[in-house]
Amino acid sequence: MAKSFFCAPSPSVSFKFREASFDLLTDCLVNLNKRNKDNLNSLSKCSGNFKDKRLMEYIFLMTKELRLDPLAGYHAVELLQRFMVKHLTELLTTPTPQGAAADQPESYEDAVFDKLKEKFPLIVFSCVQLASKLFLHSQIVDNNTAVRILHSVGHSVSKQTVLESELMVLKGLEYRLNAPPNPLIYVEILLEVLGxxxxxxxxxxxxxxCHHVLQFVSLQRTAIYDSLLETTTQCVNPSREQREKFVTVTEDCMLLGVGVITVATFILCVRKFEQVKHLIS
Known part of the structure; x- marks a missing residue:
C-alpha cells in the first residue's frame, strides 16, 4: 500500500493528566458508568461476534496507516459490532421473497451472506471513516482518500458507492455514533482519576x-475470556447458556479498563500494584 495514498501525519497530540477538576472527573465517571450499564443491559446474544482477532487487527492496522488516533480504531470496532448485529438481524428476519424454493430453506440465508460478503470490506472501512470524524484532533478520512485506499487493496469503488455505504452504516446505527462504549476512553478517564x-x-x-496492554487483550480476547469463563464456571466446555450470560463480562468496558491499568501497573511498577488495585477497584 503506497504511503502517498494516505493522509499526511497530524501533529502529535499529547494526553495531559492532572488538569481536570474534581467535579469534571466526577461527572465523567458517572456518565461513563451509566453508558456502560446501559450497554450491558441492552446486549444482544451476538455481541462480540464481530471482534474476531483478524478483523480487529485489520482495523488497527488501517487506523495506524491512516494516522488516526487509536481511539478511532477502537470506536470503529464498536460501531462495526453494533451495526452488523442490527443489520444481520434485519436481513435474516425479513420474510423470504416469493419465488424462493420451498425445498431449499437455506437458499435465502446463503444468498444474504453471499451478498453481505461482497459489501463487508466497504462496511468495515465505512466504520473507520465514521469513527475518524468523531476525533477532530486527528485526521478525517474523506471520500477521495477512501476511494484511493480501497482501490489500492483491490476494491474498485466510486465516491458515490463510498458515500452510500457510509450513509447506510450511519442510518443503521440510527445516527448514534457515540452510543457504543470505547474501551480506551475508559482507560484514559480511570487513569486521570487515579492521578x-x-x-x-x-x-x-x-x-x-496501557495502549499496548489494551491492544494485546483486544487481539487475544477469545483466549483470555475463554480461560476466564472456564475458571469461573469450573467447566472445560461451558454451555451455550453460560457463554451467553458471560457476554456481560466480555463487553464490560469499565471492567476492561480496570484490568488493563492493573496489568500495566504490575509490569511497570509492581510495588504500586496493590495500591493501584485498591484505588480503582
Whole structure:
C-alpha cells in the first residue's frame, strides 16, 4: 500500500493528566458508568461476534496507516459490532421473497451472506471513516482518500458507492455514533482519576503501556475470556447458556479498563500494584 495514498501525519497530540477538576472527573465517571450499564443491559446474544482477532487487527492496522488516533480504531470496532448485529438481524428476519424454493430453506440465508460478503470490506472501512470524524484532533478520512485506499487493496469503488455505504452504516446505527462504549476512553478517564487521587502514581508512563496492554487483550480476547469463563464456571466446555450470560463480562468496558491499568501497573511498577488495585477497584 503506497504511503502517498494516505493522509499526511497530524501533529502529535499529547494526553495531559492532572488538569481536570474534581467535579469534571466526577461527572465523567458517572456518565461513563451509566453508558456502560446501559450497554450491558441492552446486549444482544451476538455481541462480540464481530471482534474476531483478524478483523480487529485489520482495523488497527488501517487506523495506524491512516494516522488516526487509536481511539478511532477502537470506536470503529464498536460501531462495526453494533451495526452488523442490527443489520444481520434485519436481513435474516425479513420474510423470504416469493419465488424462493420451498425445498431449499437455506437458499435465502446463503444468498444474504453471499451478498453481505461482497459489501463487508466497504462496511468495515465505512466504520473507520465514521469513527475518524468523531476525533477532530486527528485526521478525517474523506471520500477521495477512501476511494484511493480501497482501490489500492483491490476494491474498485466510486465516491458515490463510498458515500452510500457510509450513509447506510450511519442510518443503521440510527445516527448514534457515540452510543457504543470505547474501551480506551475508559482507560484514559480511570487513569486521570487515579492521578488525581494519588499524585505519586506515574500515570503518564502507565498510559503508554496501557495502549499496548489494551491492544494485546483486544487481539487475544477469545483466549483470555475463554480461560476466564472456564475458571469461573469450573467447566472445560461451558454451555451455550453460560457463554451467553458471560457476554456481560466480555463487553464490560469499565471492567476492561480496570484490568488493563492493573496489568500495566504490575509490569511497570509492581510495588504500586496493590495500591493501584485498591484505588480503582
Amino acid at each position: 488525581h487521587n494519588e499524585p505519586s502514581i506515574p500515570v503518564e508512563q502507565l498510559y503508554e503501556l
